[in-house]
Amino acid sequence: xxxxxxxxxxxxxxxxxxxxxxxxxRSISSTMGWYRQAPxxxxxxVASITITGSTNxxxxxxxxxxxxxxxxxxxxYLQMNSLKPEDxxxxxxxxxxxxxxxxxxxxxxxxxxxxx
Numbered sequence: 001x002x003x004x005x006x007x008x009x010x011x012x013x014x015x016x017x018x019x020x021x022x023x024x025x026r027s028i029s030s031t032m033g034w035y036r037q038a039p040x041x042x043x044x045x046v047a048s049i050t051i052t053g054s055t056n057x058x059x060x061x062x063x064x065x066x067x068x069x070x071x072x073x074x075x076x077y078l079q080m081n082s083l084k085p086e087d088x089x090x091x092x093x094x095x096x097x098x099x100x101x102x103x104x105x106x107x108x109x110x111x112x113x114x115x116x
Contacts, residue, residue, distance in 0.1 A: 001105055002024050002025050002026055002028060002095050002104070002105050003024070003025035003105070004022055004023070004024055004025075004093055004094075004095060004105055004106065004107035005022070005023045005107055005108070006020060006021065006022050006091065006092065006093055006107040006108065006109060006110040007020070007021050007023075007110060008020040008021050008110060009090075009091060009110030009111045009112045009113075010111075010112070010113070011113045011114075011115065012083055012112075012113070012114055012115070013114070013115050014083060014084055014085055014114055014115065014116050015082060015083065016083050016114070017079070017080060017081045017082075017083065018080045018083065018112060019077060019078070019079050019080070020034065020077065020078040020080065020091055020093075020110060020112075021075055021076075021077055022034070022075060022076045022077075022078075022093035022107055023073070023074060023075045024074040024075070024076075024095060025074070026074060027071065027074050028051075028074065028095050028096075028104075029051050030051070030095065030096040030097070030104065031048050031049065031050045031051070031096065031097045031098070032048065032049055032069060032076045032093060032094065032095060032096070032097060032104075033045055033046070033047060033048035033049070033067075033093065033094050033097035033102065034046045034047050034048075034067060034076070034078045034091055034092070034093050034094075035091070035092045035093070035094060035102065036087075036089035036090065036091045036092070036112075037089055037090050037092070037109075038086075038088060038089040038090075041089075043092070043102075044058065045058060045097070045100045045102075046058050046061055046065065046078070046091070047061065047065055047066075047067035047078060048067065048097045048100075049067045049068065049069050049076065051069075051071070053068075053069070055067050060086075061080075061087075064080065064081050064082045064083075065078060065079065065080050065081070066078070066079040066081075067079075076093055078091070080112070083112075083114045084114060085114045085115065085116045086114075087112060087114050088112060088113050088114050089112060090109040090110065090111050090112075091109060091110050091111075091112055092106050092107055092108075092109045092110075093106075093107050094106055
């Protein structure tokens with residue numbers, strides 16, 4: 001079972017930026033993804049990236065968020081720019097995404113709070 005550790009969350013003003021990291025305990029060849037869960041809402045896929053670097057984004061974050069991965073470091077990143085209050089959520093990474101569904105391990109999550 002791969003272990004995932006997210007980091008990089010915090011409190012930021014609207015319009016600001018944050019960079020999240022997800023470090024895996026071993027190499028992962030599957031599509032990885034970032035999800036988020038706001039209070040009272042279901043967890044949703046934010047972005048995913050294949051082993052070769054192909055990406056997919058939720059409509060709500062297109063043009064603002066960028067997912068990337070460093071396979072040598074077993075790490076996936078989520079660069080979040082032009083943050084909005086509605087981006088406030090706990091962000092989780094998953095080690096295996098199929099379509100929009102998470103099939104792999106979860107990290108503990110990292111809180112992102114965007115103030116207006």
